[in-house]
Amino acid sequence: MWGEYSIGLLLVLVSGVIGFVALAIETDDLHRLLLLDLVEISSLGIIALLGTDLAEALVLPGLTVGIAELLALSQIYITKERLKDKPVKGLNIEVIRKADAPVVISAFLVVYGLILSGFTGGGVAGLGLVFFFMSRGYQEDLNMLEMASGISWAIWIFAFFVFMFLPQYWFVALMCAAVGIVLKVTVKMSLVGTMWGEHRE
């Protein structure tokens, strides 16, 4: 049952997984770019396993696209590293800090938004968070928010995946999608709420 193709495919997939694990562990941007090039090789490996003329014809465009993306990304990397010390003036924001009222109002909006759920609920809850960030200034660490946004997106995608491949579990998928979208819209609104200018890193 295990033909040469299957063994080859397994080996390539295992090497691909190793590459992706390395990518997930690595934190340095440049190193990740280099690792990606390595991971890309495994996709060429899968194509090459076809072992026909067609494989040859398909490896070439695959390779070209990979190189094009690599070039574009390294260009972005160069630009982004050079632009570090560009002084930009922040905007003056005049709000009451450390008062209790904004906390109460935003907490109310968030709770109400969660009860509403769905897109509207996300909007309302997001508005609550926007208001909170406005009143507190914008020193908060946005990494947590960005992570929540990513996770909610992943839940949403997972739900779509279930819709497409396991339609009998549509109800679970629907619930996942609803939760995902409420988180997503909330987080997106609150991220928008903290955008005041270019001075944050």
Place this chain on the structure above:
Amino acid sequence: MSSIGGVPFYILEFGDELVYFTPYTITLFLLALVFTVLVILSRPERQVDIAFGGDAYTTKQISVDEMRFRRFMSIACGLASMGAMVTGDIFNFTLFTAMVGITNVGIVAAVKSPHVQNAAYQYGLVALSATVPLFGAAAVYAASTGSLSMIELARGTLPAVPIIAKALLVIGVIGEGMAPFYAAKAEMFRAPGAPYVIMCSLSSLVIFLRVVEVVMLG
């Protein structure tokens, strides 16, 4: 041929390569076309920052160079989306999707702002890694059915496509053509310049709608 897209109106064959229009794909094609024309005609908006607690506001300046580059990238993105809509070949579809990924990064990366650049870079990493499942899926399609032609796959005479190939294709498209599989897409969208940034979202939409049809084949 019966598929989710309906009976093709027109099939254009270049040897192995073929292009076909069904009621479904022609709708998506026209959507992408209209939007590309709009991008060509429209002028970029200037993002406004409003100071809270006062009536002060500033508009961001967009240089002509930056505008030109982003418009070019948006048009390229529209063309790639249109290509992905009408192509009848799985591998060409993956290539067009990869092109949409690159141009999406390009649309955003032209903005000279560190956090937008940083976001574009991170998204680019995801897009680049998504080419692995994307091309892998096309290769498994070819290996298991012996054909990459969507018309042949829809005919139902070929061996069934393994679910893993379809799953890889969807994962690849999600990573590549759908910008949002990245934690802070909102960060990317701080980039000023309305019609161009919306092209990212529109291409994601049409690509995703098309991949649904492709997965249903075979």
